[in-house]
Amino acid sequence: MREQNCKCTVSPLIMWGVMLLFFFYQFIARSSFPTILTEQFMQHFGIDAAGVGILASCYYWTYTFMQVPAGIIADKIGVRVTATAAVVVCASGILLFTATHNYIVAGIGEMMIGFGSSFVFVSSLKIITDWFPPKDAPSKISYTMSVATLGPVLGGPIVSHLVKSTSWLTVMEIFGALGFLLAILVWASVRNKETHASHQKESIALTKSLKMIVSSGELWILALFTMMIYAPLSAFGDLWGVSFMKKAYNLDSRMASIASNMLYIGVVSGAPIFPVLAKRWNSCRKPMILGISMAALCMGSVIYITPPLKITFFLLFLTGASSSVMMSYTLAMALFPKSIGGTVSGFVNMASMISGVVLMPTIGCLIKTSWNGAIENGIDLYSLHDFKIGLTALFIFLLAGIGLSLMAKDKTPEEAVGKD
Numbered sequence: 199m200r201e202q203n204c205k206c207t208v209s210p211l212i213m214w215g216v217m218l219l220f221f222f223y224q225f226i227a228r229s230s231f232p233t234i235l236t237e238q239f240m241q242h243f244g245i246d247a248a249g250v251g252i253l254a255s256c257y258y259w260t261y262t263f264m265q266v267p268a269g270i271i272a273d274k275i276g277v278r279v280t281a282t283a284a285v286v287v288c289a290s291g292i293l294l295f296t297a298t299h300n301y302i303v304a305g306i307g308e309m310m311i312g313f314g315s316s317f318v319f320v321s322s323l324k325i326i327t328d329w330f331p332p333k334d335a336p337s338k339i340s341y342t343m344s345v346a347t348l349g350p351v352l353g354g355p356i357v358s359h360l361v362k363s364t365s366w367l368t369v370m371e372i373f374g375a376l377g378f379l380l381a382i383l384v385w386a387s388v389r390n391k392e393t394h395a396s397h398q399k400e401s402i403a404l405t406k407s408l409k410m411i412v413s414s415g416e417l418w419i420l421a422l423f424t425m426m427i428y429a430p431l432s433a434f435g436d437l438w439g440v441s442f443m444k445k446a447y448n449l450d451s452r453m454a455s456i457a458s459n460m461l462y463i464g465v466v467s468g469a470p471i472f473p474v475l476a477k478r479w480n481s482c483r484k485p486m487i488l489g490i491s492m493a494a495l496c497m498g499s500v501i502y503i504t505p506p507l508k509i510t511f512f513l514l515f516l517t518g519a520s521s522s523v524m525m526s527y528t529l530a531m532a533l534f535p536k537s538i539g540g541t542v543s544g545f546v547n548m549a550s551m552i553s554g555v556v557l558m559p560t561i562g563c564l565i566k567t568s569w570n571g572a573i574e575n576g577i578d579l580y581s582l583h584d585f586k587i588g589l590t591a592l593f594i595f596l597l598a599g600i601g602l603s604l605m606a607k608d609k610t611p612e613e614a615v616g617k618d
Contacts, residue, residue: 210329214338216387217322218345220281223380224288224315225349228257229462230357231370233350233440234455237577238366243301246578247569251562254437256305258554261312265551269320269544270404273537276390277321282381284321288314289377296370321388323527323543327536328391336473336528336611343524344469347462350435354455407538411545417533419605420526421549426599427490430497430521432554433592435461438561439514442585446504460511464518472523476611482525483608489523490603492516494596501589504582529609557591564588 232239232254239250271280291310298304319342326338360369411417434442439458443449449457472485479485496517500510530546531539565580565588572579 210325213325213329213388214322214342216384217277217281217318217325218342220285220380220384221318221322221342221346222349223285223377224311224318225346226353226357226373227288227292227311228261228315229350229436230353230455232437233435233458234354234357234361234451235366236437236441238361240577242299243304245301246566247580248559248562248566249301251437251559253301253305253308255555255558256308257312257315258432258551258558259312260309261316262548262551262555264313264316265320265544265548266408266541267544268317269538269540269542272317272320272324272540272544277324278385278388278390280317281321281388282385284314284317285377285381285384286314289374289381290314292370292374292377296367296374319547320540320544323531324540325388327531327539335531336476336525337470339527340469340473340522340524343522344466347431347465347469347518347522349462351459351462351466354459355452358452358455407534407541410534411538411542414533416607417530417542417545419602419607420530421546423486423490423599423602423606424526424546424550425553426595426602427486427493427521427523427526428550429553429557429592429595429599430493430517431461431465432551433557433561433595434458434497434589435518436554437558438585438589441580442589443510445580445582445585447507447510457507457511457514460514461518461521464515464520465522467515468519469522469524471519472525473611476525480610481608482529482611483603483606485523486525486606487600487603489520490596490599492520494593494600496520497596498593501586501593526606528611529606532609532613553595557595560591561588564591 232250236250239253240246243249243253245253268280268284288311291307291312291314293307294310295304295307298307322342323339326335326342330338357369435458439461440451440454443454443457444451447454447457472489475485475488476482496513499505500513500517504510505513527543527546531542534542565584566578568584568587569578569580572581
């Protein structure tokens with residue numbers, strides 16, 4: 199039963215802040231652990247690069263294809279129950295992952311993490327659209343991504359440091375246990391909102407709302423653009439970045455993690471800038487074109503030129519800043535009534551996560567295909583050339599994104615505040 203909460207005494211900022219904490223938590227689980235512990239995963243589960251890519255992509259399979267159902271659930275029964283249950287499932291998946299040597303069981307654990315995490319972004323956006331004025335949506339959405347990506351920025355170096363002094367399994371077990379405390383906090387802090395107007399709009403049938411969404415050409419362009427702009431974070435930041443940096447610059451895990459996390463530092467810095475640019479340029483599409491073009495230029499330079507380390511750090515920072523443009527979410531949610539906002543945001547976020555589903559195993563398979571058969575300490579030894587071949591798939595995604603940004607229908611920030 200939907201909770202009646204029009205007289206809610208909890209500050210919307212607190213509710214939003216708690217969801218940011220959940221976002222922060224799941225970002226560490228999906229990014230810091232796979233990137234830092236790639237070699238440990240290979241040894242523990244007896245797998246190669248392709249196996250690691252498939253294992254990490256298990257998260258993305260459930261995260262991605264739960265986005266629309268998560269949006270529907272958030273729209274129909276509210277954020278409080280769904281977000282609380284989502285944290286519990288996410289934490290349980292982490293604990294299952296640490297409790298097995300079986301590759302398949304570990305994949306199920308990753309899928310549970312992805313399932314629980316799938317509710318966090320749509321829930322955050324629903325809180326923003328339900329509890330804040332429409333004019334605040336672009337900046338709040340950007341700040342959501344900015345704060346959440348502090349997870350890998352802070353989590354990567356911390357995880358790298360902790361695994362030097364204790365077992366990586368212990369680190370993940372403690373992190374999993376903390377998730378149950380977070381679930382209690384979510385239940386205590388988050389509230390649903392239902393007004394008479396929103397109740398009337400919920401008369402839109404599920405099948406009708408889904409038909410509205412999937413038949414919108416504008417939405418498909420925005421969703422596919424989001425998939426392309428997110429590719430550097432999902433493919434490089436969430437999995438292959440540390441391994442590439444270790445090979446390209448002979449870095450240890452800690453320094454390679456810091457280098458990879460420059461993407462997320464860029465997101466933190468860049469996300470608040472694009473709404474300002476949109477307002478100044480009176481256009482939501484122009485920041486999208488700028489962001490995807492800069493991301494392609496900078497990421498291509500890192501992959502194929504391999505410049506001096508300091509320049510690479512800066513280029514990764516610029517790539518992250520460029521990838522943080524969130525105007526496609528704003529434009530997408532403006533196309534439909536707010537009563538199906540969770541479903542719309544879920545659809546767009548599903549598209550963004552497909553980049554991980556496709557690229558993680560694809561890059562791993564391309565690396566494996568290019569491999570010359572060298573083995574060291576029982577682990578396949580891949581060359582820098584192998585990584586460049588694999589990461590070409592990422593660069594192709596970014597080039598496609600430039601074309602999609604040019605196809606998007608523009609709106610001013612004032613027009614893109616969503617329908618009542």
